[in-house]
Amino acid sequence: MASQTSHALLRRTERYRDVLSENWFAYLLVLPVLLFLVLLMWVPFLQGIYMSLHNWPFGGDPSWVGLGNYEYLFGWQPFVTSLRATLIFALTTLFQLGVALAAALAVREIRRGKSLVTGSFLLSYTLPPLVTGTIWAYMLEPDLGPIFGYLTQWELLEETIYWGSHGDSALAVILFVTTWTFWPFMFLIISASLESIPEEMYETARMYGANRVQTFLRVTLPQLKSAILIALSIRIIWNMTKISQVLQLTNGGPGYETSILAVLLYRFSYEQGQMGISYAVGVVLLTMTIGFVFVFIREFERASGGDAA
Amino acid sequence: MNRRQFIQAAALSGTAGLAGCIGGSSDSNSSGSSGTTTLEYWEYFHSQSEVAKTLMESSVEEFQSETDTQMQMNWASWNDINGGKWKNNIQNGNRPVIYDSTNSLDGQFIEPGWVKPVSEYKDRLDDEAVEQLEWAFEMTQSCYRGFDEGLYEIPIGLEVGAPFIARTDHFEEAGLSIEDDFPPENYEHLVQVATQLQEQGPADYGFQIYGAQGDVTDEALVTWTASEGGYDGMYLNEDWSDVNYDNDVWKEMTKKYVDLYQEHGLSSDKAPTASNEGAAQMLIQGNVSMVQGSTKDFGLLRSRAEDMLADGTIVFGPSWEGAAGNRGDFFTQCIALMRKPDGVDEDTWQQREDAAIEWINTVLSKEFQQEVPRSLATLPARKDVWPTLKEDELLSQSNFISTLETTVDGMEHGWSSHPGMNAIQYNIAGPLFQEAVRGEISAEEACDRAATEIRNQVTF
Numbered sequence: 001m002a003s004q005t006s007h008a009l010l011r012r013t014e015r016y017r018d019v020l021s022e023n024w025f026a027y028l029l030v031l032p033v034l035l036f037l038v039l040l041m042w043v044p045f046l047q048g049i050y051m052s053l054h055n056w057p058f059g060g061d062p063s064w065v066g067l068g069n070y071e072y073l074f075g076w077q078p079f080v081t082s083l084r085a086t087l088i089f090a091l092t093t094l095f096q097l098g099v100a101l102a103a104a105l106a107v108r109e110i111r112r113g114k115s116l117v118t119g120s121f122l123l124s125y126t127l128p129p130l131v132t133g134t135i136w137a138y139m140l141e142p143d144l145g146p147i148f149g150y151l152t153q154w155e156l157l158e159e160t161i162y163w164g165s166h167g168d169s170a171l172a173v174i175l176f177v178t179t180w181t182f183w184p185f186m187f188l189i190i191s192a193s194l195e196s197i198p199e200e201m202y203e204t205a206r207m208y209g210a211n212r213v214q215t216f217l218r219v220t221l222p223q224l225k226s227a228i229l230i231a232l233s234i235r236i237i238w239n240m241t242k243i244s245q246v247l248q249l250t251n252g253g254p255g256y257e258t259s260i261l262a263v264l265l266y267r268f269s270y271e272q273g274q275m276g277i278s279y280a281v282g283v284v285l286l287t288m289t290i291g292f293v294f295v296f297i298r299e300f301e302r303a304s305g306g307d308a309a
Numbered sequence: 310m311n312r313r314q315f316i317q318a319a320a321l322s323g324t325a326g327l328a329g330c331i332g333g334s335s336d337s338n339s340s341g342s343s344g345t346t347t348l349e350y351w352e353y354f355h356s357q358s359e360v361a362k363t364l365m366e367s368s369v370e371e372f373q374s375e376t377d378t379q380m381q382m383n384w385a386s387w388n389d390i391n392g393g394k395w396k397n398n399i400q401n402g403n404r405p406v407i408y409d410s411t412n413s414l415d416g417q418f419i420e421p422g423w424v425k426p427v428s429e430y431k432d433r434l435d436d437e438a439v440e441q442l443e444w445a446f447e448m449t450q451s452c453y454r455g456f457d458e459g460l461y462e463i464p465i466g467l468e469v470g471a472p473f474i475a476r477t478d479h480f481e482e483a484g485l486s487i488e489d490d491f492p493p494e495n496y497e498h499l500v501q502v503a504t505q506l507q508e509q510g511p512a513d514y515g516f517q518i519y520g521a522q523g524d525v526t527d528e529a530l531v532t533w534t535a536s537e538g539g540y541d542g543m544y545l546n547e548d549w550s551d552v553n554y555d556n557d558v559w560k561e562m563t564k565k566y567v568d569l570y571q572e573h574g575l576s577s578d579k580a581p582t583a584s585n586e587g588a589a590q591m592l593i594q595g596n597v598s599m600v601q602g603s604t605k606d607f608g609l610l611r612s613r614a615e616d617m618l619a620d621g622t623i624v625f626g627p628s629w630e631g632a633a634g635n636r637g638d639f640f641t642q643c644i645a646l647m648r649k650p651d652g653v654d655e656d657t658w659q660q661r662e663d664a665a666i667e668w669i670n671t672v673l674s675k676e677f678q679q680e681v682p683r684s685l686a687t688l689p690a691r692k693d694v695w696p697t698l699k700e701d702e703l704l705s706q707s708n709f710i711s712t713l714e715t716t717v718d719g720m721e722h723g724w725s726s727h728p729g730m731n732a733i734q735y736n737i738a739g740p741l742f743q744e745a746v747r748g749e750i751s752a753e754e755a756c757d758r759a760a761t762e763i764r765n766q767v768t769f
Contacts, residue, residue, distance in 0.1 A: 057768075058393060059400050059421065072765070078740070142579060143591070164582035165747060253522055254581050255744040270392040272732045273417070274766065 052280040058273030069280035078256040086260045095179040100186035125184035133245035136177045167257030170250045186231040193227030261285040346664045351383040351408040358608035364684035378664040390414045407665040409644040416728035425646040426458035438673040445690040452723035455549035462643035466687030470637030470716045471532040473626040479598035483510035492626030503575045506598040516575045517597040519583040520746030522739030529601040533562040535638035536631030555760035564752035581747040608686035618707040625712040636716045640724040688713040729767040
C-alpha cells in the first residue's frame with residue numbers, strides 16, 4: 001500500500017517536471033505578474049485579515065484583540081443597518097444587467113445608426129462617477145434641482161419630495177444613480193457576445209417555428225451565459241466598493257440607512273483612524289462579495305442545466 | 310506610426326518618465342541657492358468660500374512678490390485634514406513648515422508632538438500684533454486644555470457662536486419689528502417670533518433647522534448648550550475625560566431643537582438633510598424667514614446675495630445669553646508652525662521658519678485682519694481693527710460685525726482640539742442626531758446612544 005502511494009507520488013512529480021520543462025518559458029513570463037500579485041495583493045490582504053484582529057489606531061501601535069472587532073461590529077446596531085443597506089445596494093447589479101441586456105438586444109435590431117446609439121449609451125460610463133454623482137445630486141436636489149422643479153411646475157407632483165430624509169427613498173435614488181452610471185459596462189460585454197452568435201442559429205430556430213421569447217430563451221440566453229457570468233461577477237465586486245456617489249448623494253444618511261459597508265469602512269479608516277475595525281468591516285465586505293458571486297454562479301449554472309456557452 | 314516607431318517612442322517616454330520619478334526627489338522645502346527660501350505651506354482657509362479663495366491666493370502672491378520667499382502651496386480641503394491625508398503625509402516624512410486650519414481638526418497633529426507650541430516662537434511675532442491678540446490667546450487656550458502647553462496655534466479669526474440671520478422684509482410683512490423682535494431673546498421668544506413669521510409672513514416656514522450629519526451638532530445646537538451649561542454644554546468635559554452628550558443640558562437643548570421641526574412645524578421637511586449652508590440659501594430665496602446659522606454664512610451670502618446684505622434685507626443678530634452667562638461656543642481659524650523633522654539641517658529649518666514667521670506677521674497685520682470678516686467670515690483676532698470695520702457698509706448694514714462683537718463678549722468655551730473630535734462631533738453623533746431630527750428616535754435616545762458609542766470608540 002505504502003509503495004503504491006510513493007509510486008503514484010513519484011509519477012505525479014515526474015509529470016509536473018515534464019510540464020515545467022516543456023513550458024518553462026511560459027512560466028517565466030507569468031512569474032513577474034505572479035510575484036506582483038503575491039507581494040502587492042495577497043500579502044497585504046492576509047495582513048489585513050491579521051490586522052482585523054487588532055485594535056490599531058492610525059499611526060499608533062496595534063494591540064491584539066482577537067475577535068473583539070467582529071464582536072463589536074455584530075453587536076453594533078448601525079452595522080446591522082449597514083449590512084441591510086449593502087444587501088439592497090447589491091441589487092444595483094441586477095438592475096444594471098436588466099438594462100444592459102434590454103439595450104443590447106434592442107441595439108442588435110438596429111440597422112442604421114448603430115454606432116451612434118451605442119456611443120450615446122456609453123456616455124455615462126465614460127464620465128468619472130464623481131462627475132455623474134455631482135450632476136445627479138444637482139438634478140435631484142428637492143428645492144433647487146430641475147427634476148422636482150419641473151414635476152411640481154407641471155403639477156405632476158403636489159410638492160417636492162425630500163427623498164434624502166427617508167431611508168427607502170434615499171436608497172432608491174442611490175440604486176438609480178449607480179445603475180445609470182455603470183450599466184454600460186455590462187452592455188459592452190453583452191453586446192460583444194451578442195454579435196458573435198451565428199445568424200444560422202436564429203434561422204434554424206425560425207425554421208422550427210420558435211417565437212421571439214423562445215428564441216431568446218433557447219438561443220440567445222444560453223449563448224450569452226459566459227458573458228453575463230463575467231460581467232455580473234466583475235460588477236458585483238466593483239459595485240460593492242463604490243462610495244463616491246453614496247457620499248455625494250446622501251453622505252450615508254439619513255442616520256446609517258445608506259451607509260453601505262464600503263462607506264463604513266471609509267469612515268472607520270480615513271475619518272476615525274480605526275484601522276483594525278475598518279479591516280474587520282473589509283473582511284465582512286469581502287466575504288459578502290465572494291458569497292454573492294458564488295451564489296450567483298451556482299444558481300446560474302443550475303438554471304441553465306450546467307451547459308457551458 | 311509603424312510598430313518600430315511606436316516602440317521607440319514608448320521606450321523614450323518611459324525612460325524619461327522613470328528618470329523624472331527617480332530624479333525629481335530634491336528636497337521640496339529646500340532653500341534655493343539664489344537666496345530664495347522655499348516654504349511649504351498647507352493651506353485650508355481658501356476652501357471655505359469663493360471670497361476666501363480670492364483673499365488667500367492674492368495674499369500669497371503678494372507675499373511672494375514682496376519677499377524672497379517662494380511659497381510651495383498645498384491648497385487643501387476639510388477632507389484632506391479630516392480624512393487622514395495630512396496625517397499620513399506627515400507620518401511618512403512629508404511635513405510643511407507652516408499650516409492653517411480649524412483648531413478642532415488639529416489634535417491629531419498636536420498629540421504626536423508635531424506642532425510647535427506658540428510659546429516657543431511668540432517672541433518672534435510682531436509685538437504690536439501680539440499685544441492686540443492677547444485676549445484671543447487667553448481665550449483660545451480652552452481649546453487645548455487636554456494638552457501640556459496652553460497654546461499650539463495662533464488664532465487668525467474666531468467663529469463665535471451661531472448667529473441668527475433674518476429677512477427684515479419678512480419681519481415687516483409679518484407685522485414684527487426687526488429692532489424689537491430680533492434677535493430672539495430666548496427659546497420661547499424664538500418659537501413665538503418664528504410662528505408669527507410663518508403664519509403672517511411671506512415665507513413658507515418661519516425658522517429652518519438643519520439636520521445634516523456634518524452640521525446638526527456643530528452650529529445652533531452647541532451654541533444653545535454652551536450658553537446654557539458652560540463646559541457641560543461642550544462636547545467634552547473640562548478635563549477631556551468624558552463626553553457630555555448624555556447630560557441634562559444636551560438632552561434638554563436637543564429636544565428643544567428637534568421640537569422646532571417636529572412639534573412646532575416651523576421648518577420644512579428638508580430639515581433632516583438640510584445643511585447650514587442650505588438653510589442660508591433658503592433664506593436668500595425667501596423660503597424661510599429666519600435661520601440660526603454660522604458666521605461663515607456671511608461669506609456665502611456675500612458671494613450669492615451681496616445686495617441683500619448691503620441694503621439691510623438680510624441681517625445678523627447674536628444668539629441669546631443663557632444660564633451660563635455666555636452666548637455660545639467658539640472655534641478658531643488658526644495658523645501654526647510645525648517642529649523640525651529628523652534629517653533636516655537646523656539652519657535650513659530656521660531659515661524656513663523665519664519666512665513662515667514673516668507670513669504669520671502678514672496675516673496678523675492690520676491690512677489682512679481687516680479682510681478677515683469680509684472674506685473668511687469670522688471675527689478678526691486682532692482687536693484694534695474692530696472699530697474700523699464699522700465703517701464698512703456691508704458689515705455694518707448687515708449687523709455682522711456688531712453681532713460678532715456682542716457674541717464674543719463673555720465667551721470662554723472653545724471647541725476641543727481632542728484628536729478624536731471628528732468622531733465625537735460628526736461621525737458618531739451626526740447620524741444619531743439626524744435620526745432625532747427625523748423623529749425616528751427621541752432626542753434623549755440620540756444623546757444617550759451618541760455618548761455610549763463615543764465611549765466605546767474613542768480613547769479619552
